[in-house]
Amino acid sequence: MNVEFPDRETVDGWIEPKPLPSFARVQYEPDAAAVEDPAARARAELDALPLEELEPGATVAVGVGSRGIHALAEVVAAVVVALEDRGFEPVIVPAMGSHGGATAEGQREVLEALGVTEDAMGAPIDARMDATLLDEVPVGDTALPVYFSTAALESDAVLVLNRVKPHTNYEGRFESGLVKMTTVGLGKQRGAKAIHSTAIAEGYVPTLEAALDVIEREVPLVGGVALVENFYEETARVEGIPAGSFRDREPELLEAAYDGMATLPVDEIDLLVVDEIGKEISGAGMDTNVIGRYRVLNAPDPETPDIDLIYVRGLTETTKGNGNGIGLADITRRAAIEQLDVTKSYANAFTSGSLAKSKLPVVAPDDELALRTALAALGGYDPETVRVAWIRNTQDLEELRVSAALVDDLPEAATVAAEETLAFEDGTARFEPT
Known part of the structure; x- marks a missing residue:
């Protein structure tokens, strides 16, 4: 009807x-400071990640989300080129949970709307929605199944790129940023659903931390590039953060995001x-x-x-x-x-x-x-x-x-x-x- x-x-x-x-x-x-060249800064910040541990020719999955981040296409392209210059083979993996209608085609469309295409980036995009179950862990009284993008798992290393900002559902030590993109975005639809369901019952921060523990143990995660924006949605800060340090660094970046948010x-x-x-x-x-x-x-x-x-x-x-x-x-x-x-x-x-x-x-x-x-x-x-x-x-x-x-x-x-x-x-x- x-x-x-x-x-x-x-x-x-x-x-x-x-x-x-x-x-x-x-x-x-309002007054607000900004980074003059976010793409160049992102490329330089890759030095903070343990990429030297990878073999020449290693494939690196670059997780990219669905947000309209300032200079996103330029930053992603710079990261891709920097990885290629180091002798690696980058592949872009949509890290956006169920966005784009929870379909590969829909997630490609979202990236394209943000200027992230295979031609523009000079790298393939693997938008498969398949997710692999890594483990099931307790969060309070709830069993949390932790899923991770199969496309990203098939790479030799995983790197995520995201903006750190206040979340739209809750307040905590970390909200939107590298932790959430790694656990929710790269969990694809199944992982995102499992985390949201558990978080509603047990809280977002303990749920995300439990999922991150599993991913850090089971996934070749090398780190991420975190961006913070100012009132005008311009890039105010760029920082490369190695795996294992997300939950230590994100609270400070989140505080800066709160201070500068529109x-x-x-x-x-x-x-x-x-x-x-x-x-x-x-x-x-x-x-x-x-x-x-x-x-x-x-x-x-x-x-x-x-x-x-x-x-x-x-x-x-x-x-x-x-x-x-x-x-x-x-x-x-x-x-x-x-x-x-x-x-x-x-x-x-x-x-x-x-x-x-x-x-x-x-x-x-x-x-x-x-x-x-x-x-x-x-x-x-x-x-x-x-x-x-x-x-x-x-x-x-x-x-x-x-x-x-x-x-x-x-x-x-x-x-x-x-x-x-x-x-x-x-x-x-x-x-x-x-």
Whole structure:
């Protein structure tokens, strides 16, 4: 049965139009340091890994994930060339669990959307979804089967490359980074599912540590290249970390990531409007630390920011229909639903066990009716005092729009670039100069 969402004519009679707040276009520019040439730095950081222990001609699996990391293609290409210069044969292995619809073709598509192709990288991509069971170990009262990519296991050595950043489901000594990519990403769908299921019951950190212990024992892991980004999603730090040192080094890098992460300039918001969500932006479609919502069993939401309602307008092109994270919103529009690939979104939900992120919010026919609905749902609506923030996505926060009531609360790093009025054309929102 096809779901029929109410059309504009039907919804238009349910909620009366309301006067809209005035808006300001804001430039938010905190100070942030950046690495001048991330690719060159990554290549140099390979010296920290015990590659000299490998025989000439050894194959090295390079684990690459699905995130839109700054200069990702350039960094991966530099690592590939550096390995070749050392006499090795690199092969790129997608390390992204169930992303791409949990298919080899889908994971290739994700990498291609990020600029990582065989032609561009000068190395083969082995995207097989096969995973080998390494062992089964206890985590609390749960038995954890530890899987690892068969393609990576067939290589003589394994190296992972990932950004260290706050996770979208939990807080701990290590969150997103080399530990998670090694255990979850290279576990493919079966491994990712096993770890998420165990983590929900026993906690993420002990689950990841137990899986890492097995992998370090059973896999020829040589290490990884960790990246940390600043507010502008530029590379702020690059570090080569040998195997056996991930859990010692990641906490410090994670602290740096928290200090530099992109955040909204205000903490108390009535309505947040997000133009687009996508897997390359965040594993949860939009960064849960930016919006203040985890929506995960046994994990309290972040204390800040405090956002009453969220309206998501659409999906990025790069996410290829994976709308995981749409469930973090309270309302969306028909245009976003038309972009949605339910199979890809559900592959994420089934694997992670984070079901709320793939639920459908209320679906309005267009922007005008979505905003009318959201503002009415706030209760006691007043256009002079309503606190609305409007962003492109949770990754690009250096330019945003805020309602007039938020202007006086902006920090010094935020400046008003222009005053604007919100208008609609055939129900689609646009901003016009005042």
